[in-house]
Amino acid sequence: MGDIIFLSVMGLALWIVYCLVTKRSIIPFVKKKEDNFPKAETAMKKSGSGKAKNEQHFEETEPDLFEDLLDDVIDVSNHLVHLKNNRFLLFAEVEPCNYFLRSQDEQEGIDSAFESWLATLNYPVQWYIQSRYIDLSEPIDEMRTNMVEASDIPINALEYGKTMLEDLTNWQTSSPRYEAKRYIVFSYEVNLGNIEADSKEERAERIEEKAWSELYRRYNNARSSLRKANMNVQLLTTEGILEVFYHAFNRKKALKFKFKNIRERENLSLYSTADQKQSRVEYVKELIKENEAVQ
Incomplete structure (x- = not known):
């Protein structure tokens, strides 16, 4: 009788261990209730799909720089925009x-000359600072000549x-270096x-x-006032304004394809200069007059 009880207890213990390992119900013929929480993989998939949908929904598009910045521009001529x-x-x-090198x-x-000029302004004035790649091609060509x-x-x-010119060329192309151009608009x-x-x-x-x-x-008012502050102000011609726009929209290409090359090839000419x-x-x-009349 004792052997039967001992074997029954051992069998029950082995059954409990087996049910815990296999995640079955300890009571036979009764199914174990499933968890109400989804599995981790399923939850991650669902959250991932939802995130993908949100990213697709809020996807940003590149702005149209030319349309946004030049939408109001009609023409650049006679030193004016x-x-x-x-x-x-x-x-x-x-x-x-x-x-900062002055006394x-x-x-x-x-400071006093600049403040005096600002005090005379009763109209809008805008400052524009443009960063350009340093171009040493002209002084290098001049020294070589x-x-x-x-x-x-x-x-x-x-x-x-010769060694100095090679060093200048390597210094310019080794890493990007910039210079600031300052404009009053x-x-x-x-x-x-x-x-x-x-x-x-x-x-x-x-x-x-x-x-x-x-x-x-x-x-002229700005030039005469800022001259007292040791700042030289030069009027930009039509070609100078076009150069500013060219560097604004072709910042990386402007070092290789220079604006002066466009001018030398007469790409800015209204008419062809060929015979x-x-x-x-x-x-x-x-034809030009007809197109202007249609517009």
Whole structure:
């Protein structure tokens, strides 16, 4: 009788261990209740799919830089940027004055001159600072030309010059280095109530003349005032404004494909400078006038 009880207890213990290992119900013929919580893998899959849906739903698109920044620009001509609603922009480049290399008295004079100019402003003025890759191609070409043309340079000096030019070229291409260009942008909107004209063309000319006279007055005021602060202000021509836009939208390419190369290849010319018949030139002019009339 004792052996039967002992065997029964051992069998029950082995059954309990077996049920715990296999995750079965200890009571026979009764199914174990499933957990109400989903498995970890299933939860991760569901959360992952939901995250993917959210990422797809909130996916950002690249902005259209040209459409956003140049949407209001109509034309760049006669040293002005023509915008919609009879608004015009004039660009002027400002050369730095090495403020922190000046003495205390010179710094105070610069501050007072700059503050005096700011006090005279009763119109909008915008500052634009553009970072460009440093381009040493022009000074390198100039030094190389001087070395070739000079006939009285010693051999050691020639070797030193060649080594220096190679070092400058390697220094420029080894890692990107930048320089800052500083511009003042004057804006003006022409009041059409003060413009009187007999034709559409005359009206457009008078609008541009009005804008140019006012913006040029503001530029002269800035140049005369900032000259006292040892800052040279230079008016940008049409080509200079186009160069600013070129570097803004071709920052990395501008070092290899330089703006001056575009100018040298006459890609900025309105008409082709190749030899053409006069009839061909007149035909192209007529096509341009027709397109302007349609627009």
